[in-house]
Amino acid sequence: MRSRSVAALRRFAAVSVAGLVLSVLGVAVVAIVAESYATWEWYFRMEQAMSLLMPVTMAFLGLSLVSGFGVVYAADRR
Numbered sequence: 001m002r003s004r005s006v007a008a009l010r011r012f013a014a015v016s017v018a019g020l021v022l023s024v025l026g027v028a029v030v031a032i033v034a035e036s037y038a039t040w041e042w043y044f045r046m047e048q049a050m051s052l053l054m055p056v057t058m059a060f061l062g063l064s065l066v067s068g069f070g071v072v073y074a075a076d077r078r
Contacts, residue, residue, distance in 0.1 A: 009071055010071055020061055023060055034046040
């Protein structure tokens with residue numbers, strides 16, 4: 001039973017880290033495209049992407065930190 005909860009915690013940690021990486025990657029792609037076009041329209045799109053994804057990124061960051069500490073804590077209990 002204990003190994004199931006540890007496995008579930010590891011999956012949750014992996015999903016939260018993957019979500020964090022993908023949300024940061026999404027903003028980075030828009031920023032790279034904006035810098036390559038160097039127009040105000042693309043800079044505005046970059047700002048929109050940042051304002052839209054910042055709360056999502058912060059949520060994934062918090063989940064990643066908490067689940068990471070949970071994985072470290074559960075690793076000793078195995």
